[in-house]
Ligand code: GDP
Ligand code: IMO
């Protein structure tokens with residue numbers, strides 16, 4: 001298996017950015033295949049922190065090719081801003097190290113506005129989105145009226161595309177009591193930024209096919225997590241893309257046979273940002289402890305993340321849905337010092353015991369977690385770089401998680417720092 005797909009097995013923020021950055025040393029190409037700048041991936045290299053939203057986490061390493069695949073919704077203004085921010089940190093992003101799929105759909109300011117309107121307090125449909133226009137942009141993509149990256153290279157075709165888009169959006173805006181948008185304003189928004197995007201544009205499916213044939217190692221970087229998946233997540237409290245491993249193929253233009261090892265990034269406890277069911281949530285001093293020790297604040301919006309115990313039911317479901325071959329278990333160090341650690345092993349629903357998360361929202365809201373209790377450890381795991389440095393109780397916890405979720409731990413992360421990572425099995429060699 002020469003390639004690796006990294007996906008989140010919970011509700012996002014599992015530490016995908018750190019693991020992708022660490023693994024990218026062994027890869028040649030790093031590809032984003034869904035989502036957009038709703039993602040917030042933090043990497044820490046020698047004490048310096050890099051925050052990435054739209055760009056693949058491989059950009060920080062020299063000599064790697066980063067790719068934004070067709071499955072991503074691409075905000076050109078966010079790209080320009082992120083590129084500038086990173087260049088101020090000494091990370092250079094040029095057409096030589098980044099390519100953007102010509103067939104990716106764009107996020108425009110009207111998408112951001114619509115996202116904000118729907119999320120406003122009186123809309124009755126609040127999801128707690130990141131406000132980046134992700135949902136509205138995907139709606140336009142499947143509605144076959146999106147403006148795409150390639151359209152920026154063909155300005156003569158833009159007026160027709162814009163007309164098609166506004167034929168949908170202006171009636172919608174009128175219904176919401178908002179001003180209509182003038183086609184000239186969108187044309188201006190697009191033409192002003194086109195010159196900064198077009199040099200990066202590429203036929204990504206062909207580029208990846210060539211790299212694959214040349215024997216290059218490809219690392220696919222998922223954003224969000226399985227429980228935010230549009231099909232498999234806690235619908236409607238989800239994001240608007242497929243976040244599961246299967247999307248790595250469709251969202252980049254490579255066949256599913258090229259995906260290789262599926263690595264599920266998994267936090268040693270659980271967090272979620274935004275609204276929606278969360279069976280093991282601890283809205284108490286435990287949640288506060290995890291949030292403070294784990295610094296659980298959103299990278300994108302700065303919102304406080306909700307925290308709770310590890311839920312083996314959810315992760316076992318994610319193992320099945322993604323075909324996870326191995327886990328990268330992160331933030332074990334956050335549990336250091338706890339007297340007691342709990343893990344969800346099943347749910348009670350209307351008097352019966354179940355071993356899965358039901359698809360219905362009302363059932364998801366009603367399930368009562370069944371906990372198993374573990375003795376914690378007082379020694380520290382923070383910064384451990386060898387398995388043998390871990391306290392016996394911590395090893396016991398990890399081993400038990402492997403059994404409960406039916407997948408082995410392939411990597412273990414013990415701090416935000418790149419090198420504070422224990423390799424159990426190399427996923428590229430598997
Ligand atoms: P992502 O969205 O999955 O990439 O995760 P985020 O970057 O949004 O959130 C994970 C946070 O935890 C980041 O601030 C990381 O620096 C940090 N982090 C990653 N791995 C570890 C770990 O093993 N221990 C601790 N304490 N922090 C970690
Ligand atoms: P990373 O890649 C955690 C959540 C939002 C909201 C829902 C829909 O950093 O793990 P959206 O703006 O996508 O329409 O919001 O999804 N969400 C995330 N939560 N991590 C993320 O990304 C997320 N991206 C979106 O909070 O509940």
Ligand code: MG
Pocket residue numbers: 012013014039040041042299
């Ligand atoms: Mg994040």
